[in-house]
Amino acid sequence: MTVKEAVTEIIEKKQKDGGIREVYFVGCGGSLGAFYPAKIFLETESQSIHAGWYNSNEFLHNTPRRLGKNSVVITASHRGDTPETVKAAKMAYEAGIPVIALTWSPDSPITEVADYVVSYTFGPDKDIAGEKTVVGLLAAVEILHQTEGYDNYETFLEGVSRIDGIVKRARRQVEKRAMAFAREYKEDRVIYNMGSGAGYGAAYMESICIFMEMQWIHSASIHTGEFFHGPFEITDAEVPFFIQISEGPTRELDERALTFLKKYAKRIEVLDAKELGLSTIDSSVVSYFNHSLFNNVYDVYNHALAESREHPLTTRRYMWKVEY
Amino acid sequence: MTVKEAVTEIIEKKQKDGGIREVYFVGCGGSLGAFYPAKIFLETESQSIHAGWYNSNEFLHNTPRRLGKNSVVITASHRGDTPETVKAAKMAYEAGIPVIALTWSPDSPITEVADYVVSYTFGPDKDIAGEKTVVGLLAAVEILHQTEGYDNYETFLEGVSRIDGIVKRARRQVEKRAMAFAREYKEDRVIYNMGSGAGYGAAYMESICIFMEMQWIHSASIHTGEFFHGPFEITDAEVPFFIQISEGPTRELDERALTFLKKYAKRIEVLDAKELGLSTIDSSVVSYFNHSLFNNVYDVYNHALAESREHPLTTRRYMWKVEY
Numbered sequence: 063m064t065v066k067e068a069v070t071e072i073i074e075k076k077q078k079d080g081g082i083r084e085v086y087f088v089g090c091g092g093s094l095g096a097f098y099p100a101k102i103f104l105e106t107e108s109q110s111i112h113a114g115w116y117n118s119n120e121f122l123h124n125t126p127r128r129l130g131k132n133s134v135v136i137t138a139s140h141r142g143d144t145p146e147t148v149k150a151a152k153m154a155y156e157a158g159i160p161v162i163a164l165t166w167s168p169d170s171p172i173t174e175v176a177d178y179v180v181s182y183t184f185g186p187d188k189d190i191a192g193e194k195t196v197v198g199l200l201a202a203v204e205i206l207h208q209t210e211g212y213d214n215y216e217t218f219l220e221g222v223s224r225i226d227g228i229v230k231r232a233r234r235q236v237e238k239r240a241m242a243f244a245r246e247y248k249e250d251r252v253i254y255n256m257g258s259g260a261g262y263g264a265a266y267m268e269s270i271c272i273f274m275e276m277q278w279i280h281s282a283s284i285h286t287g288e289f290f291h292g293p294f295e296i297t298d299a300e301v302p303f304f305i306q307i308s309e310g311p312t313r314e315l316d317e318r319a320l321t322f323l324k325k326y327a328k329r330i331e332v333l334d335a336k337e338l339g340l341s342t343i344d345s346s347v348v349s350y351f352n353h354s355l356f357n358n359v360y361d362v363y364n365h366a367l368a369e370s371r372e373h374p375l376t377t378r379r380y381m382w383k384v385e386y
Numbered sequence: 387m388t389v390k391e392a393v394t395e396i397i398e399k400k401q402k403d404g405g406i407r408e409v410y411f412v413g414c415g416g417s418l419g420a421f422y423p424a425k426i427f428l429e430t431e432s433q434s435i436h437a438g439w440y441n442s443n444e445f446l447h448n449t450p451r452r453l454g455k456n457s458v459v460i461t462a463s464h465r466g467d468t469p470e471t472v473k474a475a476k477m478a479y480e481a482g483i484p485v486i487a488l489t490w491s492p493d494s495p496i497t498e499v500a501d502y503v504v505s506y507t508f509g510p511d512k513d514i515a516g517e518k519t520v521v522g523l524l525a526a527v528e529i530l531h532q533t534e535g536y537d538n539y540e541t542f543l544e545g546v547s548r549i550d551g552i553v554k555r556a557r558r559q560v561e562k563r564a565m566a567f568a569r570e571y572k573e574d575r576v577i578y579n580m581g582s583g584a585g586y587g588a589a590y591m592e593s594i595c596i597f598m599e600m601q602w603i604h605s606a607s608i609h610t611g612e613f614f615h616g617p618f619e620i621t622d623a624e625v626p627f628f629i630q631i632s633e634g635p636t637r638e639l640d641e642r643a644l645t646f647l648k649k650y651a652k653r654i655e656v657l658d659a660k661e662l663g664l665s666t667i668d669s670s671v672v673s674y675f676n677h678s679l680f681n682n683v684y685d686v687y688n689h690a691l692a693e694s695r696e697h698p699l700t701t702r703r704y705m706w707k708v709e710y
Contacts, residue, residue: 083434091615102448105438109452110407112436114429119611123635124426124583124673128433146611252576252604259448269606270616278620280576282593282606287443287470290710291415292594295702296602311447322710349448378619386614386646 065162065197068178069204072134072160082209083132085202086114088121088150092271093138093164096195098263099353100136100202106260108206118146122153129159136162136201138194140184142170151175162201164194190226195354214346221343225351229358232338240363243331244370247302252280254296256305256319258287259312261335261352268304268360276375277367286319287312294319299328306356309335310349333359389486389521392502393528396458396484406533407456409526410438412445412474416595417462417488420519422587423677424460424526430584432530442470446477453483460486460525462518464508466494475499486525488518514550519678538670545667549675553682556662564687567655568694571626576604578620580629580643582611583636585659585676592628592684600699601691610643611636618643623652628687630680633659634673657683 076082085104087097094117104113114126118137129135135154139147142165152175155161163176166184173179183192190196200222206212247253253273257265265283273281284293286305297303303323307316313336323330333356335341340348340355368375380386400406409428411421418441428437438450442461453459459478463471466489476499479485487500490508497503507516514520524546530536571577577597581589589607597605608617610629621627627647631640637660647654657680659665664672664679692699704710 091612094612094615106448106450117609117611119639120582120609120636123638124430126430144615258444270608270612275616275619280604280606280620280625282604284594285441285444287441288415288418288594290705291418291468292599294704294710295599296604297704301604311449312444314447315443318710322704326704380618380621380646380650381614384650386618386642 063178063180065180065201066204068162068180069201069208073205073208075160076132079131081132082111082134082205084112084114084128084134085205086116086121086129086133086135087198088116088118088135088137088147089139090118090144090147092267093140093144093147093194095263095267095271096138097136097198098266099195099260099350100198102260103199103202103350104206107212109210111205111209118144118150122146122150125153129154129157133159134162134205135159136164136198137172137176138164138198139170139172140166142167142172148172148175164197190229190354190358191222193354195357196222196225199350217344218347218350221347221351224343225354228339228342229355232355232359233362235338236359236362240366243363244366246329247367248370250279250302253302253304254281255283256286256289256303256316257283257308257356258285258315259308259310259352260349261306261308261356264353264356264360265306267357272360272364275381276364276377277371277373286315289319294322297323297326301327302329302331303327304331305333306352307332307334307336308349308352309340310345310352312349387502387504389504389525390528392486392504393525393532395502397529397532399484400456403455405456406435406458406529408436408438408452408458409529410440410445410453410457410459411522412440412442412459412461412471413463414442414468414471416591417464417468417471417518419587419591419595420462421460421522422590423519423584423674424522426584427523427526427674428530431536433534435529435533442468442474446470446474449477453478453481457483458486458529459483460488460522461496461500462488462522463494463496464490466491466496472496472499488521514553514678514682515546517678519681520546520549523674541668542671542674545671545675548667549678552663552666553679556679556683557686559662560683560686564690567687568690570653571691572694574603574626577626577628578605579607580610580613580627580640581607581632581680582609582639583632583634583676584673585630585632585680588677588680588684589630591681596684596688599705600688600701601695601697610639613643618646621647621650625651626653626655627651628655629657630676631656631658631660632673632676633664634669634676636673
């Protein structure tokens with residue numbers, strides 16, 4: 063089932079009940095991060111729909127009172143068995159709230175507590191237009207388009223049709239830089255990620271899923287607008303910053319942070335969405351595509367870094383290994 | 387003017403226009419962090435009001451389309467001159483949107499672009515019931531109470547009347563631990579903060595405003611629910627974690643993270659809201675008071691750490707010193 067079909071059916075069913083008023087994106091770690099652009103999309107573009115973005119266990123324990131007959135829950139679990147996410151979906155499902163589950167595992171536990179199961183592309187050669195982040199975004203776009211209407215709907219779909227080509231070119235474009243990065247930062251114990259706007263979620267994911275989880279490197283994701291109100295005092299010639307310069311309305315924030323870093327830091331790795339070709343997507347929708355670009359370009363760096371550090375991306379000491 | 391008076395007047399004026407549908411909390415760094423419980427309060431308790439929580443510069447560049455005649459902007463700047471916050475307030479003010487500004491500086495620039503100026507308590511002996519975080523919360527509580535109604539309104543105010551006594555006892559309670567902490571973590575280059583629920587903002591503030599800004603120690607604030615989906619792989623016997631065990635619905639998340647840390651980490655500092663006396667506040671509202679408790683108890687640790695490291699909390703290398 064496509065996410066458009068799921069949304070269309072939900073909206074039809076909800077018509078007599080007052081439609082959709084709340085959309086809750088619920089997940090853990092990378093699956094939560096992947097929903098960040100969808101949440102920002104609705105927060106920015108919608109006139110009336112409330113978008114919530116919740117860690118599954120937070121959602122389960124600190125459940126919003128308004129969760130009810132005008133809500134939709136959109137959740138994701140790659141293996142389909144993340145316990146907190148399955149529980150959160152179950153809670154909503156049993157309350158009669160439509161649940162859309164994004165998963166890569168067709169017969170997994172999450173599919174038993176979801177009204178609609180949607181798959182996505184995954185793996186080294188995946189079509190970016192079908193990846194989890196884009197599917198999440200398409201859910202948000204369809205919901206807006208089919209309720210309030212969305213003027214840039216066709217333009218957005220045009221962007222979706224371009225993203226795969228852009229990302230694949232950009233990945234080739236950074237290959238050498240990624241290898242230089244891997245050599246330079248091989249011994250580092252701390253690497254910061256920075257970003258803003260709808261692309262901030264990519265910085266969050268790189269920080270928690272790659273540096274912390276897969277490389278055991280200390281990290282934090284710093285919003286480029288927040289940087290000047292605390293975090294920037296950590297800056298010196300030694301501390302590495304991996305900064306996203308996004309395309310779209312918050313580019314100015316990222317550029318300002320970069321200007322500062324160029325003056326006071328020495329070890330900066332820049333991912334510039336414009337230089338990486340994202341600007342061929344129309345400016346009215348481009349910001350929502352930063353995440354897919356950055357997230358997939360980081361991947362080239364991640365493999366190079368893992369090789370250079372001789373610390374495979376699959377190495378874990380706790381995840382799936384011990385009880386927690 | 388009190389925040390209740392400001393809210394009452396706004397609601398009266400908005401009555402013919404369809405009331406309040408969106409509340410935007412807008413600020414930078416610590417001023418943004420202070421609004422976190424207010425945002426969570428509306429997200430959790432309200433049936434219809436959308437709560438936005440924005441860094442000022444993000445708000446200015448990535449402005450939500452729904453910002454308009456049914457919106458209220460609540461902003462804060464301690465000195466009243468944070469450039470991005472003044473600009474964001476000005477943008478809303480000039481569009482005719484009611485702006486409430488929390489500031490400690492009565493004649494500062496922010497007061498010129500705000501319809502309502504509200505002050506708060508500050509400094510070592512401040513009345514916690516009047517501090518910025520509680521004033522922000524009271525704005526949210528009054529908005530809910532005067533629009534949809536809020537069943538726990540009186541109970542919430544009863545909590546406000548208790549918080550100062552609780553915090554002041556808790557501060558004395560941790561004095562010795564804070565000194566031990568300051569000795570133990572004197573040489574550390576990384577300290578993580580952890581938390582969840584409405585109190586998570588206190589972990590964010592401690593991480594960016596104290597460890598990074600005032601002590602130049604690497605840090606990140608990790609949500610205890612997100613911990614198991616990436617960040618926990620960083621855990622070992624050497625890495626220090628400062629963890630908030632909150633009172634209220636997400637306590638289970640914090641306790642789970644602590645159980646893990648007790649098994650695999652060795653250097654853990656625990657702030658337990660229950661042990662620190664917060665449970666005398668009714669369970670229906672207690673979660674919203676975690677932030678004020680933790681934030682003000684951290685302060686005892688911060689002074690001890692600054693002294694032990696001979697790095698005063700006022701030391702800056704960039705903030706207010708260079709152009710940025």
